[in-house]
Amino acid sequence: MTDLSTLKVPGPTEIALTQPFWDAAAEGRLVIPHCRACDQPFFYPREICPHCWADAWDWRQASGQGRLKSFSMVWKPGHPGWAPAAPYAVGLVALAEGPVMLSHILSPAPVVGMVLTLAPTDIGGRVLPAFRPA
Amino acid sequence: MRPQAALIGVGSLAPQRRTEGASTLGMLARAAKAALDDSGLEKSAIDGLLVGPQVGETPQHVPATVAEYLGLQPVMGNVVDLGGASGPGMIWRAAAAIQAGMCETVLCVIGNHRNPEAPRSPNRNPIREFDVPFGASGANISYALLKQAHMARYGSTDEDFALIAHWARANAQRMPEAIFHGQPASVDEVLASPLVASPLHLFEIVMPVAGAEAVIVTSAARAKGRRAAYLLGAGEKITHRAVSQAPDLTSGPLKPSMTRAFAQSGLGVERMSLLSLYDCYTIMVATTLEDSGLCPPGQFGAFMRAHDFGPEGDWPLNTHGGQLGYGQPDLAGGMTHVTEAVRQLRGSAEGRQIKDAEFALVTGNGATMSEAVALVLGAEP
Numbered sequence: 001m002t003d004l005s006t007l008k009v010p011g012p013t014e015i016a017l018t019q020p021f022w023d024a025a026a027e028g029r030l031v032i033p034h035c036r037a038c039d040q041p042f043f044y045p046r047e048i049c050p051h052c053w054a055d056a057w058d059w060r061q062a063s064g065q066g067r068l069k070s071f072s073m074v075w076k077p078g079h080p081g082w083a084p085a086a087p088y089a090v091g092l093v094a095l096a097e098g099p100v101m102l103s104h105i106l107s108p109a110p111v112v113g114m115v116l117t118l119a120p121t122d123i124g125g126r127v128l129p130a131f132r133p134a
Numbered sequence: 135m136r137p138q139a140a141l142i143g144v145g146s147l148a149p150q151r152r153t154e155g156a157s158t159l160g161m162l163a164r165a166a167k168a169a170l171d172d173s174g175l176e177k178s179a180i181d182g183l184l185v186g187p188q189v190g191e192t193p194q195h196v197p198a199t200v201a202e203y204l205g206l207q208p209v210m211g212n213v214v215d216l217g218g219a220s221g222p223g224m225i226w227r228a229a230a231a232i233q234a235g236m237c238e239t240v241l242c243v244i245g246n247h248r249n250p251e252a253p254r255s256p257n258r259n260p261i262r263e264f265d266v267p268f269g270a271s272g273a274n275i276s277y278a279l280l281k282q283a284h285m286a287r288y289g290s291t292d293e294d295f296a297l298i299a300h301w302a303r304a305n306a307q308r309m310p311e312a313i314f315h316g317q318p319a320s321v322d323e324v325l326a327s328p329l330v331a332s333p334l335h336l337f338e339i340v341m342p343v344a345g346a347e348a349v350i351v352t353s354a355a356r357a358k359g360r361r362a363a364y365l366l367g368a369g370e371k372i373t374h375r376a377v378s379q380a381p382d383l384t385s386g387p388l389k390p391s392m393t394r395a396f397a398q399s400g401l402g403v404e405r406m407s408l409l410s411l412y413d414c415y416t417i418m419v420a421t422t423l424e425d426s427g428l429c430p431p432g433q434f435g436a437f438m439r440a441h442d443f444g445p446e447g448d449w450p451l452n453t454h455g456g457q458l459g460y461g462q463p464d465l466a467g468g469m470t471h472v473t474e475a476v477r478q479l480r481g482s483a484e485g486r487q488i489k490d491a492e493f494a495l496v497t498g499n500g501a502t503m504s505e506a507v508a509l510v511l512g513a514e515p
């Protein structure tokens with residue numbers, strides 16, 4: 001398997017609002033927004049809660065557990081920097097808390113429905129919240 | 135209340151892999167001229183203008199720039215920015231503006247060149263921040279995720295999907311302008327084409343081309359005595375942008391859009407003479423067939439095996455080859471499904487005419503099965 005840390009690939013384009021997510025990711029943690037008003041989690045982070053439009057929400061630590069909703073083995077990456085890693089898997093992870101995030105899946109043969117767990121991984125020089133089979 | 139308008143002229147530029155030195159404005163002008171000639175109207179009749187976003191030479195003030203280039207001074211101008219649904223989305227907006235009394239004859243025009251140049255403007259949206267860093271750049275992966283989800287949920291097979299690409303290539307053999315004219319593909323050949331993003335094979339993905347498409351929409355009164363197709367119903371729905379935010383991976387916003395369009399028209403899908411279905415990828419046709427009610431969820435494969443989708447078949451589907459056979463002229467790809475439906479309903483689809491074509495279902499789809507427009511068109515008002 002290619003050492004993902006050496007890839008020359010585009011990293012996150014964080015802004016002040018999303019900085020805590022990427023800072024936590026760098027420490028190997030997954031945090032997601034949780035609305036104070038409607039008591040629901042959401043992802044990705046937004047200025048206001050997409051469920052109820054409340055502007056008061058908190059970062060909460062997620063369990064890091066999830067289930068694979070779908071995946072693709074990427075043979076021809078959309079960005080040339082990923083070519084040395086192909087084929088690699090990306091997938092939709094239904095987090096145990098509810099929201100869905102797209103992530104890198106550390107498995108040569110993923111299966112829809114498989115249980116996943118957070119696997120902080122250095123990708124292109126930054127630790128990102130990837131997932132692997134639990 | 136339903137939208138009422140006549141689609142009185144259509145113009146298409148043949149798809150091309152490259153257009154060295156061409157400008158998008160120039161291509162829009164040539165498509166517009168072809169549509170006006172086809173309509174039999176004078177240029178002075180045009181008093182409305184709908185254009186697509188990202189016109190190569192001008193990211194902003196697009197309607198004014200296009201109007202100036204064409205020597206028009208419209209009383210209604212706007213941009214429709216719904217990805218592959220932009221073309222169909224223009225048609226009902228034109229009808230609505232005409233019915234509101236704001237204008238009478240609208241030029242809907244969309245297209246793009248393909249020249250080597252810098253990529254589009256820097257993107258800082260949530261997809262760039264939360265998808266791209268994990269290795270997910272571009273639409274192929276999003277639609278691969280949708281196809282995989284369908285296969286996992288319903289047990290649909292690669293062969294089922296390959297039939298869709300096979301029929302698109304087959305119909306393209308009746309369309310001399312199509313990029314895959316002269317290149318049919320069997321199911322085996324589709325399956326033998328390289329995996330791009332599993333489970334999507336190369337032949338299940340559109341070929342990007344340059345092109346432009348234009349449609350002139352006018353009031354039913356003005357269309358009297360001329361050959362026109364008529365808007366009988368329309369529906370639109372936007373559900374998300376990034377595939378991770380899709381409320382459902384195996385049914386899309388075209389479902390409510392088609393329901394609304396059929397309700398307005400008073401017709402059911404079984405009355406359609408032509409299915410002009412947006413086909414950026416095979417999975418998009420599969421989901422649309424199921425969302426239309428033509429077959430139960432998960433059963434498109436059996437439907438593909440049971441019918442003939444050519445112009446003389448029992449279910450003519452994308453008789454211009456679809457975008458999978460014709461090529462995808464960027465955002466104008468969605469408009470090819472409109473222009474083909476108009477040609478079929480007016481009896482001018484040379485060499486691929488459906489006999490006695492009465493009604494057509496047209497669908498448009500944008501982003502990651504996110505933006506949807508459905509139209510029902512008829513040969514009579």
Ligand SMILES: [Zn+2]
Pocket residue numbers: 035036037038039040049050051052053054
């Ligand atoms: Zn809330």
